[in-house]
Amino acid sequence: MRFLLPRPLRGFGPLHVLLPMVALLLALFGYAAIQTAAQNYRLAEERRAVEAEIHALRTRQAELEGLREYLLSDEYVEAMARSHFGLVYPGETEVVVNAPPSEESGRQPGERWWEVLFDR
Template identity: 40%
Template sequence: MGALTTTRTRLLIVLCFAVAGYGLYTAATGWYRNSQLENDRTAAEQRVRALEEEKAYLEAVRAYVASDAYVEQQARRQLGYARDGETVFVVSSPPVEQGREQSGSWWQRLFPR
């Protein structure tokens, strides 16, 4: 009977270690998944904030473009209009370098911050 009890005890110990190992594995993978989800959530929140800032900027640009001040500015710049009593000056700039790439979206170049 002694050998049978020792074998059962060893089997029980091995079984307990297996259950404990599985529990530790499950806890570790759960912690890792939660950590990854938290990182993804933080990155998504930062992206949302950046997009909200860009949206606010674009809405401000849209409001400015719809204003009378912008229409007058463009009439003066592109068409050379002037009010009575004003003198128009034309300033020429140096030529643009060939092959030079411009960065940013067209509205960011048109309306720098």
């Protein structure tokens, strides 16, 4: 029976140095690419949120400008003079209607629902 001895390892060559360095560089570039993609995603989300806020603010601005125009109009001034100060044009007669007081049933909103649920 013949015994085979293990072959001696070759010397430490340039390939043994180059492969780990290439693997390390690939890992670093991969990490950098993932971080950049994650940052781009976060920035895109933030941009969408800011654009939505800008749209909401522009809508609110348009509403406020419309309200401002109405408040500066003669129509609003006349309505306030009639309702708050009781002013009328010459020749008009002001009529005040006193409504009878409404009867309060003493129920709170939603009380009937609880009565049905618990048979009260």
